[in-house]
Every structure is written in structure tokens, then in C-alpha cells.
Amino acid sequence: MTLNVASHRNEKPAGDIRQRNEKLIIAAAEQEFASFGFKGASMREIAKRADLPKANIHYYFKNKLGLYLAVLSDIIDLWDGPFSRMTAADDPADVLSSYLQQKIEFSWQHPLASRIFASEIISGGPNLEGYFNEGYVEWFNGRVNVIREWQTQGKIDSAIAPEHLIFLLWSSTQHYADFKFQITSALSKTDLSEQDYSAAAATLTHIILKGCGIRG
Structure with a gap:
């Protein structure tokens, strides 16, 4: 069972740099959302945690909800993958x-x-x-x-x-x-x-x- 976050991601060509940056952003977002929840989390603070310009965050994710859903999607995929098979x-x-x-x-x-x-x-x-x-x-x-x-x-x-x-x-x-x-x-x-x-x-x-x- 997979959470569909495609509509919340900015559609850009896949590549090593994209994958690396998305992983970095999601890791930073985990820390921010875990500390302050969805409402209290800030895209600016996530950018600081990832050591990336805020514009880069929006390059990969349309908004905070899109990034939050991406974090949840990673969690669900890791949990449900083995059980799904x-x-x-x-x-x-x-x-x-x-x-x-x-x-x-x-x-x-x-x-x-x-x-x-x-x-x-x-x-x-x-x-x-x-x-x-x-x-x-x-x-x-x-x-x-x-x-x-x-x-x-x-x-x-x-x-x-x-x-x-x-x-x-x-x-x-x-x-x-x-x-x-x-x-x-x-x-x-x-x-x-x-x-x-x-x-x-x-x-x-x-x-x-x-x-x-x-x-x-």
C-alpha cells in the first residue's frame, strides 16, 4: 500500500542529484516535523536543516503539505513493503x-x-x-x-x-x-x-x- 504524493511533488527529471537532494530534504523535514508537528514546522527551518536555499525545497516539493506527505510516504513504504509481498x-x-x-x-x-x-x-x-x-x-x-x-x-x-x-x-x-x-x-x-x-x-x-x- 503506497501513499500517492505525486500530485504534491514538482515534476522534474529524475537523476542522482535530485535523488540525493530529496533524501537530504526529507531527512531534514523528519527532524522539523518530529519537533514541531505539521502546523508548527517551517519550510525555512527545513531548508536550514538541509543546508539548502529555501528555493531548492520548493524546486522539489510544491509546498509544506507535499513535503509532509513525502515524509509519510517514505515511512509507509518502509513499513508496508515487506508485508505487501x-x-x-x-x-x-x-x-x-x-x-x-x-x-x-x-x-x-x-x-x-x-x-x-x-x-x-x-x-x-x-x-x-x-x-x-x-x-x-x-x-x-x-x-x-x-x-x-x-x-x-x-x-x-x-x-x-x-x-x-x-x-x-x-x-x-x-x-x-x-x-x-x-x-x-x-x-x-x-x-x-x-x-x-x-x-x-x-x-x-x-x-x-x-x-x-x-x-x-
Whole structure:
């Protein structure tokens, strides 16, 4: 499931410089939106963070909304990509283990992006109406149907509610980004280490696979 941001981007020929600058701008925008939200963020400050003239920001993105949607699009693509490719022929142990690992790594490597998405959702998703209206239910139901087929094949415990399994996968992994301060406080740490994230991935994988009746 992909968020369509094409209408908010200025259409320019693709190239190495464009890709590099867009990546730089989106990284700067993540910091600005995570700190001040959509309403409080400033294109001028994003330009400063990216160390680029403000005109360059508008060269690639029509306006602040276009840039904000680009940030959200990157988040959603990273999250949903692996899940979108799963099929009933796949081994659920492999799919779920891989997905949990990638989501935990995302929380480690892109915590700001996760918090931006969480903030958007908590506020009612005012800038994501298009995303949730454009085939989102169809995409979600497709994931549910794959899990149901796994149940029919005896690969997953039939007592599992597929919808809530997906919600659990989302929430448990994103917790390490969105509520990182709570976790570090509980562990008496200033930051989480690679070992902490590895332990989280291993623990979640063990609990979820075992809870789904999957061996291995």
C-alpha cells in the first residue's frame, strides 16, 4: 500500500542529484516535523536543516503539505513493503520473523519518522485521508486473507484473529520508537543499544510465533 504524493511533488527529471537532494530534504523535514508537528514546522527551518536555499525545497516539493506527505510516504513504504509481498504459499514463520526484525530495525534507525506517523494518527489523520480512502481497506483485507489461508492450511492456530495479529505486529514494534523515552527510563539508560533492539526482536518473535502455534 503506497501513499500517492505525486500530485504534491514538482515534476522534474529524475537523476542522482535530485535523488540525493530529496533524501537530504526529507531527512531534514523528519527532524522539523518530529519537533514541531505539521502546523508548527517551517519550510525555512527545513531548508536550514538541509543546508539548502529555501528555493531548492520548493524546486522539489510544491509546498509544506507535499513535503509532509513525502515524509509519510517514505515511512509507509518502509513499513508496508515487506508485508505487501507476503502470499499464502509463504512460510508464516519466515514472513513474521522477517517483518518483526525489519520493523524493530526501523524503530531503531528511523525513530523520528515513526513518531511523525504516530502523531498524525493520534490527531485523527487529517493529512492521510487520501491514503486511508485509496484502497487501504482492500490492502488490509488482503493481508488478513493471507493469514486466514495460513490458518486453513494449518500453518497458524485457528484461534488467532488475523486483524488483531496485524495490530499487535504494528504496535509492539513501533513502541520502541514512539515510547523510547519510557523504555530508556525504565532501563535506567540514556539510549537503547543495538543489543537492546536485538533482544526486543528476538523476544517479540518468540512470543508471537509461539502464540500463533508456529514451531521453529
